[in-house]
Amino acid sequence: MRVNTMSSLKKTTGSKEDDAELRRGPWTLEEDTLLVHYIARHGEGRWNLLAKRAGLRRTGKSCRLRWLNYLKPDVKRGNLTPQEQLLILDLHSKWGNRWSKIAQHLPGRTDNEIKNYWRTRVQKQARHLRIDANSTAFQGIIRCLWMPRLLQKIGGSSAPSAMITAQNPAVLSQPILGYAPPLPTFPPPPPPLPQQEAPLDMSVIMHCMEQTSDSEHGTGSCISSAESMNVSQMSQLSEYPTSTFQTIGSNSDYCNLVKDCYYVDSVCYDMESINLATMSVPGELGISAVDRHMGDGDWSGYEFGDNEWNMDELWPFRNLQGKET
DNA sequence: AAAGATCCCAACCGCACGATT
């Protein structure tokens, strides 16, 4: 446990008396033990008093935070599961940065952990694309790209092209951590897509993104933020060719964008056919010509890893991302 | 192998708000 091996303590910014009295910085194993034993005997609450009586030279706030975020027995450690990630994305689209409220729907996960996840994984992607993480465009990308991918992962498909379909209700009807989405309202999916679908025109996509990101008043997203897309709808997204998908959303350009991205990455996996050198990418996205090269990435062989599951794996533009400067 | 860059997350901070004195 990293935090317990660290012995350095930051200096307080308070008075000299405070310096002598209060410890800050990483908790030691001894402090953890004191806190756990005290709470086991006397319970939580009255944190300032608790800190004194337990013999901890910590503020009540610090004790409370340590207990809630780390020591409490039901705190879950480790990577967030795809189900949890999906739930976070969905709930954040509804409630915004209401971390504690979101955390209430993820048993064992703390608001701090969810907040960290959002900042380190989700906002990072928004920064890479020079899109406001709270913009309609980015919300749409999350709903129409990442969430279907998470559903794909949840469905347990080993091959990237395997889809979660309406014919696979065993997957779709399962509530995620007690979160039961509404039933789908989509029409039956069309026949499978032909593999000779026209190559993706990335310049059109980027153009759509630019326009959509400029439209911040509710019409930009293919899925209304007011009425969130349910799990089945998201999964069925993948069943629709672009032409069909156009009819679903309120903004056909944007829906084409997200559909095309998802379609190309998850069905075709033939990024070799995209001539990146000729692409015209709006400057707003800040993707340099160099960064657009796919040389480092091997899209044709790309697969989702089984052990690791993070946003980078879900991100269709990951090989287009420039390094942050 | 080493240095620098980046990632990640535990912990801190300030503020708000309700309860209590």
Added chain:
DNA sequence: TAATCGTGCGGTTGGGATCTT
């Protein structure tokens, strides 16, 4: 009614771990 206390929340930071060059 005002002051104080306890708690909770969201934003930010520090620094070890990991990755890249």
